[in-house]
Amino acid sequence: MNEWFELSEPWWHFAARGVLTYVGLLVLMRVSGKRSFGEMSAFDVLVLVLVGGTLRTAIIGDDHSYLGAFIGVASILLANKGMGWLCTRMPRFNRMVEGLPAELVRNGKRDPVEMRRQDLPEAAFNRALHAAGMEDESTVVIGRLEPNGKITFVRDMGKQTLR
Numbered sequence: 023m024n025e026w027f028e029l030s031e032p033w034w035h036f037a038a039r040g041v042l043t044y045v046g047l048l049v050l051m052r053v054s055g056k057r058s059f060g061e062m063s064a065f066d067v068l069v070l071v072l073v074g075g076t077l078r079t080a081i082i083g084d085d086h087s088y089l090g091a092f093i094g095v096a097s098i099l100l101a102n103k104g105m106g107w108l109c110t111r112m113p114r115f116n117r118m119v120e121g122l123p124a125e126l127v128r129n130g131k132r133d134p135v136e137m138r139r140q141d142l143p144e145a146a147f148n149r150a151l152h153a154a155g156m157e158d159e160s161t162v163v164i165g166r167l168e169p170n171g172k173i174t175f176v177r178d179m180g181k182q183t184l185r
Contacts, residue, residue, distance in 0.1 A: 027088070031090075037094070037096070040101065081094040122169065124139070129163060131159070151175070
């Protein structure tokens with residue numbers, strides 16, 4: 023039972039690896055675009071599982087103790103808490119971390135160039151429209167791909183029809 027708590031490296035190695043892995047993955051997710059995990063498809067779940075398994079070694083290396091894994095997880099949770107604290111107090115930092123929304127629809131017209139730039143397939147856009155209770159974008163004043171990957175729509179209330 024003692025081997026459960028015997029670390030192969032100093033405790034702070036696990037903490038530093040956890041934080042560096044968190045920050046590195048955050049940068050990779052930011053670079054990969056807004057749609058990375060906004061609408062979880064089977065491909066996204068697969069990527070999530072593979073990323074988690076791959077990064078395990080980056081965090082705890084060859085250590086087989088329970089303590090090393092818990093130190094790594096605790097450091098990731100603390101880094102996440104710290105990132106949240108910074109983002110709520112520093113709007114510029116938050117914009118850098120999250121990004122800005124992308125305008126997909128303006129006054130009932132889709133922007134196909136922006137949709138391609140955001141790697142947003144027509145089918146995914148249409149699903150978002152249907153989920154919002156619309157057949158098409160003709161009643162949309164503005165439609166945006168938010169930094170969290172969700173698509174939001176603001177309707178022109180004067181053009182709404184009863185169903």
